[in-house]
Amino acid sequence: MAFACNWCSYPAADAAGINKMQYPPNARIIRVMCAGRIHPAFVLRALELGADGVLVSGCHDADCHYLFGAKRAAEQFEKTAELVRMLGLEKERVRFEQISAAEAPMRKALPSSVPERFVDLNLDAFERGYERGLAALGKLPAGGEAAARKKAAPRKAAVKKAAKKKTAKKKAAPKKKATTRRKRATKK
Numbered sequence: 798m799a800f801a802c803n804w805c806s807y808p809a810a811d812a813a814g815i816n817k818m819q820y821p822p823n824a825r826i827i828r829v830m831c832a833g834r835i836h837p838a839f840v841l842r843a844l845e846l847g848a849d850g851v852l853v854s855g856c857h858d859a860d861c862h863y864l865f866g867a868k869r870a871a872e873q874f875e876k877t878a879e880l881v882r883m884l885g886l887e888k889e890r891v892r893f894e895q896i897s898a899a900e901a902p903m904r905k906a907l908p909s910s911v912p913e914r915f916v917d918l919n920l921d922a923f924e925r926g927y928e929r930g931l932a933a934l935g936k937l938p939a940g941g942e943a944a945a946r947k948k949a950a951p952r953k954a955a956v957k958k959a960a961k962k963k964t965a966k967k968k969a970a971p972k973k974k975a976t977t978r979r980k981r982a983t984k985k
Contacts, residue, residue, distance in 0.1 A: 833869030
């Protein structure tokens, strides 16, 4: 998964697509107005929901449309990297890159650069990291890791249930017939 700045990184991804550069089919790019807006919770949530890795990409310091956004993005990412380390996850799962709109050829390699060894480890690895973080803080529930896993099981089931419900709603929703203003006016 990649969070891409609207002004530099996303146009680079767009240019890569126009130049017919291939992405892995599971790569998802989310456009944000500024990479400085990406809170560490967004990255951790993406990992929790199953992303193999997360890329935060923004403008170069001199090219930032918001003047301070690139600097803030770097600061936010430092916080994110520290949280990932505290949770016991691999540091290679998260990455920060400053990418200009003119760097489309370089952009191609970034979403596919998550090491293969992380595929299919996601939720279990996140939960183990969460347990390690709680143990380090001395807040592991009574009963140790087994109790923490048991406590996390309803959350895991709820996430899966919500995902199923969401896909079922999309399939069941009837499509409305598009009407123009003129047709609606003549109906009255």
